Amino acid sequence: MxxxxxxxxxxxxxxxxxxxxxxxxxxxxxxxxxxxxxxxxxxxxxxxxxxxxxxxxxxxxxxxxxxxxxxxxxxxxxxxxxxxxxDPEKEAGRRVTVQPFWRAGDLTDRLATALEHMVLPDLPDKMGIVIDTGPERLLSTVSGDFRLETDAAGNLILRAAGALAGRPISENDAPEALADLIAWFLATSGAHAGRMVRHLRQTALPPEWQTRLPRHEADRPDPGPAYGAHLYGVPFxxxxxxxxxxxxxxxxxxxxxxxxxxxxxxxxxxxxxxxGFFSTPNPLLGVAACPGAPACAQATVDTRDLARSLAGRTRGRLHVSGCDKGCALRTPAATTLVGRDGRFDLVQDGTPADTPTKRGLTQAEVLELFC
Ligand code: SF4
CATH class of the missing domain: 3.90.480.10 (Sulfite Reductase Hemoprotein;Domain 2)
Known part of the structure; x- marks a missing residue:
């Protein structure tokens, strides 16, 4: 193939x-x-x-x-x-992202096991399920359309991405509740929108699906000792x-x-x-940079060497993108450099698709600007 x-x-x-x-x-x-x-x-x-x-x-x-x-x-x-x-269909059904610090037999582990056996209907390709039911809510910035979370008291809720609150459910009912929310999404033509967040901009979610707020989100851990083991940062x-x-x-x-x-x-x-790995925090780990040229055919610039040179030197978060698609980071960054025709455009406080404040910079001009 x-x-x-x-x-x-x-x-x-x-x-x-x-x-x-x-x-x-x-x-x-x-x-x-x-x-x-x-x-x-x-x-x-x-x-x-x-x-x-x-x-x-x-x-x-x-x-x-x-x-x-x-x-x-x-x-x-x-x-x-x-x-x-x-089975390609079963493989395609693997749509679950779990909070990675789960322990054997805990709620996250049990829910993930229950969902492994669930047969999902045909959904838009990028849709996913997030299980964020550990002692802290850690995955709030991770992409996912159907979100199993807990409220401030530790009770399980199912929340549609884009809604502030979710619906309280029991653990045993989780697969059925998920099936219900998926059925609502499909019945209300959500597949045309492709993602839950986009769908909820046009279609009202029934009130019973948004009665309980999730617990506050926690900061994700840094490289180093964490949760009884070790975390290693991987640049880019x-x-x-x-x-x-x-x-x-x-x-x-x-x-x-x-x-x-x-x-x-x-x-x-x-x-x-x-x-190649960082066992302590490092400015490079906060930099987003897609593979750029030559790894991606859409790119006309090298991204990662420039990102390495600029790590820790720019105001706020740095994103170096090979083109305006912005694969490495979907959210705005304080400083974004976007490859175009072998040069770079500079976007401040935006995404690669936003209007640049400077255009057509060479790599040397970019380095001069920040170094
Ligand atoms: S942002 Fe553009 S250049 Fe970078 S990986 Fe995506 S498509 Fe390729």
């Missing part, structure tokens, strides 16, 4: 072509892999791809640089190793297989959990210093 179509999320069964080859996304169950599975993934990334592995904003992993010729073998191996479901959310293998081996981690914040959570691990 060769998948060249854009405009949807890549998966293992529907890889997407990028500048450096096909992207093959591996959707993780409960955001977790054991050490052997990580080694397998690294080996497959090196054998069938270019060795680069992305961490996605929904806590999945993505093998880059796969060719049409190697893709069928890669898919077979991923299925054989149990990392991908052989991209690593290579050799570095990831070294991190797992050196730290002697039993399991890897992938977070939606470009950080990896290592269980039963020693704190180690491995090139």
């Amino acid at each position: 060769s998948a060249q179509v854009k405009g949807w999320c890549p998966s293992a069964h529907r890889p997407m072509m990028s500048g450096d080859g096909l992207l093959v996304r591996v959707k993780l169950q409960k955001a977790r892999l054991d050490a052997d599975e990580v080694q397998t993934l690294c080996e497959l990334a090196e054998t069938f791809g270019n060795g680069m592995i992305d961490i996605t904003s929904r806590a999945n992993l993505q093998i880059r640089g796969v060719s049409d010729g190697t893709y069928p073998n890669l898919l077979d191996r991923l299925i054989a190793k149990g990392l991908v479901d052989a 959310g991209q690593t290579d297989a050799a570095a990831l293998r070294a991190l797992m081996t050196t730290s002697k981690a039993s399991h890897l959990r992938v977070t939606p914040w470009r950080m990896l959570f290592l269980e039963d691990a020693r704190l180690v210093d491995v090139p």
Whole structure:
């Protein structure tokens, strides 16, 4: 199979072509892999791809640089190793992002297990379910349309993204309540809007679905010790297989959990210093930069070298985007540099799609501006 179509999320069964080859996304169950599975993934990334592995904003992993010729073998191996479901429809149904610090048997774990067995109707490709039911609400900025959360008293609620409040539900009723909310979305032509937030701008959610506020959101943790283990920051959310293998081996981690914040959570691990990962906060971890040229065919500029040079030197958050699509960050940043025709436009307090305050800057002119 060769998948060249854009405009949807890549998966293992529907890889997407990028500048450096096909992207093959591996959707993780409960955001977790054991050490052997990580080694397998690294080996497959090196054998069938270019060795680069992305961490996605929904806590999945993505093998880059796969060719049409190697893709069928890669898919077979991923299925054989149990990392991908052989059934494309079941694989497409893996839409859940979990709070990554769940513990065995806790509410998040139980809900994720219950939803794994749920057969979802056909939904727009980018729609997702978020389970954010740990002791703190951590995933409020993570994309997801149907959100299982808790209120201030710790009671479970189901909230439609875009609504301030949700509906109290019992744990046993969670799959049925989710099915009801999905049914409402589809029955009210939500599929035309494509996402719940857009749909709610045009269509009123019934009042019974918005009676209970979620608990306050907490700050996401920084790299370092957290939740009884260690968090490692990954610049730009991209690593290579050799570095990831070294991190797992050196730290002697039993399991890897992938977070939606470009950080990896290592269980039963020693704190180690491995090139390519940050075990303490670093300005580079706050910088958003897509792969740029040559990895993405839409880009006319290199993004990440410039982002490295500017990390910590700009006012507020920095976003370097290869074009005005802004894949690396959907929300506004204080400083955004947008590639266009081999040069950069500067947007202040906006997104790559907003009107620039300066246009056509060379890389040297950008560096002069901030360094
Ligand atoms: S923002 Fe543009 S250049 Fe960057 S990855 Fe997305 S499409 Fe490619």
